[in-house]
Amino acid sequence: MPLLRSAVLASWQRFRRQVGTHATLLWAAAIGVIGAFATIAFREGIASLQWLLTGSQATLVDTARALAPPMRLLLPAAGGVVAGLLLEWSRRIDTGKRPSDYMEAIVIGDGRIPLRQSLLRSLSSIVTIATGGSIGREGSMIQLAALSASLAGRGLRFDAARLRLLVACGAAAGITSAYNAPIAGAVFITEIVLGSIAMASFGPVLVASVTANIVMREFAGYRPPYEMPAFPAVDGAQVLLFVLLGILAGMLAPRFLQLLDASRRQFRRLPLSLPLRMGIGGLIVGAISVAMPEVWGNGYEVVNDILHHDWPWTLLIAALLLKIAATAATAGSGAVGGVFTPTLFVGAMVGSLFGHAAVAIWPAASPAPFAYAIVGMGAFLAAAANAPLMAILMIFEMTLSYQVMLPLILGCVVAYFVAMASGEQSMYEITLRRNRTEQERLRLKTISVEELIRPTATVAGLNASVAELTALFMEHPVKYIYIVDDLQRYRGVVALKDITSGLLDTPDAQRRPAWEFLQHHLQPLTPDMLLDAALEQFLMHQGERLPAVKSMDDPVLLGAVTKTSLLDAYARLSGAA
Known part of the structure; x- marks a missing residue:
């Protein structure tokens, strides 16, 4: 009977796990549908406001061309002021109790995204974009899809872990709806936001992403944002040109992000309110x-x-420089939106210019400039986002061409490593935070005792009297005094309990030298010891401190290491892991 009961219980637990997994996938699919409709609502909001203000339903560029120059000048300024007022309103109702950004809600929050603040920020983004702001719409689209997922999960009373996963599914649905790239959308969330591609999270995120893409395809007016031409065949030494393009993109992408950061800093220095700055x-x-x-x-x-x-x-x-200036002005002034699409724009322009140069220098062997523009988009994105896999998959899904894969992989990977070598820069703060955490974790793994050694005053010579030792014990609340010889070499310790008992047992103990009480059970640490070895030493010793010497062969006393500092280093190591 006990064996039968155990077998039944094990079967029931397996069944519950399978049902839970299947239920998660079903909820992910539902979130894909909800996220798609959230992004459609955002698109329609932009189109409606654009028609209301300009009477045009054409593209923003065609709308701008049709406007008179005074209107073209003033409409973005007025839109900036109104968008700033909405954003200021959202900040006033921000309680600060939980992160409002979907990335922070997934990584460091509990998956709960504030409703009113997110809606106001999305409305501010709609105003900015509809009035000509040079910024991507994908940021707010992803935020709205993630918000929808958060509201659905809260309504279903999901726990924090499942709610975070559901919000990640919504975010993936949002980016897929924006770019018609379901696999890249799922990889974007898992590679950049979650930080690792584990099947437990990647599976539901991919289901939500694919479902959103299916829903978007059902709408007659929906089409992919980029209409990619057929990629030409690339052979032999031509591939080296795409490596050079990757190097160029890797060098320029961090500079582009630094320019945006500098613009934000300069706008913040203006003694003006947010609406005026955005105006x-x-x-x-x-x-x-x-x-x-x-x-x-x-x-x-x-x-x-x-x-x-x-x-x-x-x-x-001209288009590249002026677009960068316009993007820096829009994003720097505080507008809500994404720089993902502007990054693709800059990459396409850089790639096209590189292609013109390549054709001029090597006309017989170079593909057309548009081929470099396509690879430039991926390489620049890989360098700016620190996400080469996502960039490769996104451009591949846009082109659906195997011809593009070899130059694309080379360009993206080379750009990523060149950008990483040039300094810590990413368009996403969460990536920077994760990179800094990883660097701290690696540093702590190789940290040695040398960094924890501090000078100590609880030191006496071999011939120090009991009176001198007693004075040291009274001045410092320690259990041991470290004893050194004339060359400052560590010889052992004198314990407080031995001095106390000596004073009680022998009336003339005050005149006895320290070497008569010497003990050798406290093994010292050395500067080259790693944390693990030092921890083992502390486990054999119940005290708070251990002496540190230059080396076991030359035991000059350097100071002491406290258990608190060692455990603090381990705590930082655990927090960074």
């Missing part, structure tokens, strides 16, 4: 768009145009 950012975009209306929006239209038409290199340089 100034919009005015800068409007002024640029008077000369080049292509800077309006996130750059989809321009990238699609250079992929299918041969722009002169002078126009490419």
Whole structure:
């Protein structure tokens, strides 16, 4: 009977685990549907506001071209002020009790995303984008999809772990709806946000991502943001050109992110309110768009145009520089949105310019410039996001061409490593935080006792009298005094209990030297010891401190190491793991 009961119990537990797994996948699919509709609602919000303000339902670039120059100048500025007012409103109702960003809600929060604040921030983003702000719409689309998942999970009373996973599923649905790349969307969330591709989380996230993509395809007006041409065959030494493009992207992507950071710092220094700062950012975009209306929006239209038409290199340089300036003004002033799409824009422009140079230098062997634009998008994204796998999959899903894979992989991987070598930079704070944590973890793994040694005053010579030792014990609350010889070499310890008992047992104990009470059971530490070896020493000794010497062959006393400092180092190691 006991064996039968155990077998039945084990079977029941297996059944519950399977049901739980299947239920998670079903909920992930449901969140994929909800996330898709959330992004559709965001798109419609932008289109409706654009029609209300301009009377146009064309693309933002075409709308900007149709507007009179004064309107083209002032509309982004007015939009910036209104978007700033909405954003200021959202900040006033921010209680600060939980993270509002979906990445933080997944990684360091409990999956609960504030409703009113997120809606106001999304509305602010709609105003910025509809009035020509040079920023991506994907950030708010992902945020809304994640918010929908959070609300659904809270309604179902999911625990924190399942709620975080559900929010991750919603975020994946959002990015898939934006870019028509379900696998890359799932990898984006697991590689960048979750930090690892484990099947327990990747499976549900992938289901949500694919489901969202299926839903989006059912709408007649939906089409992928980029219309990729057929990628040409690349043979032999031509591949080396894409390696050079990867190096260039890896060098430029961190500079682009640094420029955006510098713009944010400069805007924050202005003695103006947030709405006025965002109004100034919009005015800068409007002024640029008077000369080049292509800077309006996130750059989809321009990238699609250079992929299918041969722009002169002078126009490419002008569009690249002015778009970077417009993006820096919009994002730097505080607008809500993403820099994911502007990053793809810059990568396409850099790649196209590189392609023009390659064709000019090596016309017989170089593919058309648009091929470099496609790889440049992936390489720049890989370097900026510190996510080469996601970048490779995204461009592959956009092109659906195996011809692109070899140059794309080389370009993305090379760009990633060049960017990492040039310094710590990423478009996502969560990636920077994880990188810093990983560096701290690696540093702590190799930390030695030398970094924990501190000077100690509880030291006496071999001939020190009991009176001197007693004075030291009275001044310092320790159990042992370290004894050294004339050359400051560690010889052992004198215990407080021995001095106390000696004073009680022998009336003339005050005149006895320290060496008569010497003990040798306290093994010293050395500077080159790692934490593990030092911890073993402490486990054999119940005290708070251990002496540290130069080496076992030359035991000059350097100081002491406390158990507290050692455990603190281990705590930081555990927290960083």
